[in-house]
Amino acid sequence: MARLINNIRSAAYAVASFKLRSAFCLFSVALGIASITVIVASVEGAYKKAYDFAEMFGPETVLVFGGSEEQRANGEKMKALTLGDIKAIGEAFPTATLVVPIAMRGGVAVSYLNVKSQTLIIGSTEDYARSWAWPVEQGVDLSPEDAAFGRGVCLLGQQVASTLFKDTSPIGKTVLVNTKIPCRVTGVLADRSASVAGINLNDRIIMPIGVMMRKLMNDAKYISAIKIKYQHGRPLMRSIAELRLFLRDRHQLQEGQSDDFTIISPEEIIKFLAALTGSLVVSLGVSGIVSLIVSGFVLANLFLLSVKERTQEIGIRRAVGAKKRDIFQQFIIESALLTSAGGVLGFILGYGGSKLLPLIADFPMYFSWKAFVIGLTLSIATGLIFGVAPARAAANLNPIEAVR
Amino acid sequence: MKLIELRHLRKQFIAGDVMVDALKDVSLTVERGAFTAIMGASGSGKTTLMNIIGCLDTPTSGTYILNGMDVSTMDDDQLSAVRNKTIGFVFQNFFLLHYATVLENVLLPTLYVDTLRHDLKDKAMEMLQIVGLKDRALFKPRQLSGGQQQRTAIARALINDPDLIICDEPTGQLDSNTASEIMKILTKLNEKGKTIIVVTHDANIAAYAGSTIVIKDGLIEGG
Ligand SMILES: Nc1ncnc2c1ncn2[C@@H]1O[C@H](COP(=O)(O)OP(=O)(O)O)[C@@H](O)[C@H]1O
Numbered sequence: 353m354a355r356l357i358n359n360i361r362s363a364a365y366a367v368a369s370f371k372l373r374s375a376f377c378l379f380s381v382a383l384g385i386a387s388i389t390v391i392v393a394s395v396e397g398a399y400k401k402a403y404d405f406a407e408m409f410g411p412e413t414v415l416v417f418g419g420s421e422e423q424r425a426n427g428e429k430m431k432a433l434t435l436g437d438i439k440a441i442g443e444a445f446p447t448a449t450l451v452v453p454i455a456m457r458g459g460v461a462v463s464y465l466n467v468k469s470q471t472l473i474i475g476s477t478e479d480y481a482r483s484w485a486w487p488v489e490q491g492v493d494l495s496p497e498d499a500a501f502g503r504g505v506c507l508l509g510q511q512v513a514s515t516l517f518k519d520t521s522p523i524g525k526t527v528l529v530n531t532k533i534p535c536r537v538t539g540v541l542a543d544r545s546a547s548v549a550g551i552n553l554n555d556r557i558i559m560p561i562g563v564m565m566r567k568l569m570n571d572a573k574y575i576s577a578i579k580i581k582y583q584h585g586r587p588l589m590r591s592i593a594e595l596r597l598f599l600r601d602r603h604q605l606q607e608g609q610s611d612d613f614t615i616i617s618p619e620e621i622i623k624f625l626a627a628l629t630g631s632l633v634v635s636l637g638v639s640g641i642v643s644l645i646v647s648g649f650v651l652a653n654l655f656l657l658s659v660k661e662r663t664q665e666i667g668i669r670r671a672v673g674a675k676k677r678d679i680f681q682q683f684i685i686e687s688a689l690l691t692s693a694g695g696v697l698g699f700i701l702g703y704g705g706s707k708l709l710p711l712i713a714d715f716p717m718y719f720s721w722k723a724f725v726i727g728l729t730l731s732i733a734t735g736l737i738f739g740v741a742p743a744r745a746a747a748n749l750n751p752i753e754a755v756r
Numbered sequence: 757m758k759l760i761e762l763r764h765l766r767k768q769f770i771a772g773d774v775m776v777d778a779l780k781d782v783s784l785t786v787e788r789g790a791f792t793a794i795m796g797a798s799g800s801g802k803t804t805l806m807n808i809i810g811c812l813d814t815p816t817s818g819t820y821i822l823n824g825m826d827v828s829t830m831d832d833d834q835l836s837a838v839r840n841k842t843i844g845f846v847f848q849n850f851f852l853l854h855y856a857t858v859l860e861n862v863l864l865p866t867l868y869v870d871t872l873r874h875d876l877k878d879k880a881m882e883m884l885q886i887v888g889l890k891d892r893a894l895f896k897p898r899q900l901s902g903g904q905q906q907r908t909a910i911a912r913a914l915i916n917d918p919d920l921i922i923c924d925e926p927t928g929q930l931d932s933n934t935a936s937e938i939m940k941i942l943t944k945l946n947e948k949g950k951t952i953i954v955v956t957h958d959a960n961i962a963a964y965a966g967s968t969i970v971i972k973d974g975l976i977e978g979g
């Protein structure tokens with residue numbers, strides 16, 4: 353034990369003394385670890401964002417869009433879902449506790465007194481906020497009566513509220529939608545500033561779907577989407593499968609015909625977001641590992657060179673009683689010390705560098721002890737693996753050659 | 757009492773495709789407390805003999821008894837332990853660590869002792885006192901004269917309190933005044949009971965020793 357401690361001290365002393373060699377090793381390892389730190393932080397960031405979004409989406413809820421995925425991708429009108437579907441789903445599935453219609457129209461003019469703006473109008477029911485697990489922060493939610501009687505009332509998203517009302521309270525005030533539909537504000541939704549794929553969730557107004565369909569959509573038959581919340585405890589995949597068959601049947605789709613709707617669940621959103629970041633992570637990951645391996649070889653070569661230069665030192669240490677094991681330990685510890693210091697430096701570099709990345713692209717990053725531990729582990733492993741050959745060469749030097 | 761006993765020692769080296777008999781048949785004994793000089797021309801086998809006596813190398817054949825132990829059959833780890841405990845080395849080229857201080861150089865052999873001791877620094881200062889270098893403890897070797905570097909090496913050789921101190925041409929790099937200073941230190945150590953072997957080709961240096969062994973072409977003359 354005393355010997356191991358002494359060997360560690362010898363190693364630390366040598367690391368501090370051979371400054372140029374140490375600096376080279378340190379920086380070459382630090383670069384590799386920096387990129388790995390960024391990768392781990394990106395992976396964690398992507399997953400955190402995906403889970404945050406799934407949380408926002410609401411667990412055990414699904415969103416049904418009108419139109420197949422191809423149709424939606426081609427920008428075709430999605431005339432598939434109706435208010436009739438809502439009623440039918442509600443009656444057919446007792447486990448569907450909330451079945452909420454969603455009608456949407458973007459870029460609609462809104463004004464309060466002489467302040468004007470444009471926003472997304474959503475027509476829905478008193479269950480909208482609840483189905484999205486989206487609390488009403490000021491005022492109150494829409495009431496069942498508001499929805500049932502098609503009253504001219506609305507909820508504001510945070511951004512609309514601050515644009516139209518600045519610092520004053522919007523509750524009880526009446527805004528004009530599309531220049532002619534008066535809506536009294538009953539409440540303001542909580543902040544949902546974490547934007548997903550560039551969509552700002554705070555920029556919207558929610559009003560009873562009856563009012564919206566009549567006055568803004570010319571009594572159109574079709575709605576954009578249905579949000580469904582299921583009872584807790586039943587596998588969501590099963591509910592989705594049943595819902596799909598039910599809707600196909602209701603829409604009289606023949607076998608072989610593709611769905612005229614798309615069902616989205618939180619799991620799918622997580623998968624989608626993970627896949628989005630996946631390709632970036634792979635390319636970063638490959639370059640990180642490659643640079644770490646390169647730095648490992650740099651290290652091994654510098655150390656082999658150093659063993660040659662320090663032949664005399666090794667001979668002296670052997671002459672005064674160092675065993676092969678002592679020399680091996682000293683050199684491998686020198687290597688591990690340098691790479692772990694490189695790991696810490698790399699983490700700092702990666703952390704600093706990643707503060708710059710989001711300025712270039714909307715790229716979520718999340719630093720936790722995981723990024724630090726993974727980086728440090730990899731760097732120590734690099735030192736141990738690539739330090740073996742030089743340390744063995746040092747240990748096996750013949751002492752009489754070394755003190756000639 | 758014998759400290760060293762060599763019986764029919766042979767050492768062969770393979771240099772390229774020829775065998776060199778560096779030591780042919782060497783038998784000798786060194787009494788505990790002796791001060792022995794080994795003389796001989798360059799290439800006669802002095803360093804080879806010293807390396808074997810110093811347990812840095814092993815003989816091709818023959819027996820070496822040190823302090824009652826047969827070291828000719830020991831493995832590398834055992835030899836390392838013997839060097840650490842029993843032998844102090846002084847080399848022609850001093851062989852100090854240049855990045856370490858004088859004090860740290862003196863402490864070097866203590867790094868390879870299994871037990872932890874806390875008075876080592878005092879002990880090292882004591883050794884530096886013996887060689888007259890106490891005030892240079894925190895210097896680096898490059899800041900010292902040749903004589904001072906060799907005195908540092910002697911302090912290092914003493915730190916683990918060995919029975920035997922072997923010196924391979926310890927004054928080879930020094931002027932005659934400095935050389936005699938070093939030899940006086942070695943004489944003083946011998947008076948205090950250390951067994952000392954000095955390799956030299958200088959008769960003036962050999963004169964400090966109590967007895968002289970002459971080696972020629974790997975054989976001891978008159979032996
Ligand atoms: N490691 C070695 N490999 C090959 N030959 C060696 C080696 N060491 C010493 N010799 C040879 O052994 C002989 C004795 O060398 P050495 O003991 O160094 O003599 P000295 O110290 O008296 O000058 C010389 O011929 C030398 O060339």
Ligand SMILES: [Mg+2]
Nearest residue numbers: 802803804924
């Ligand atoms: Mg010699």
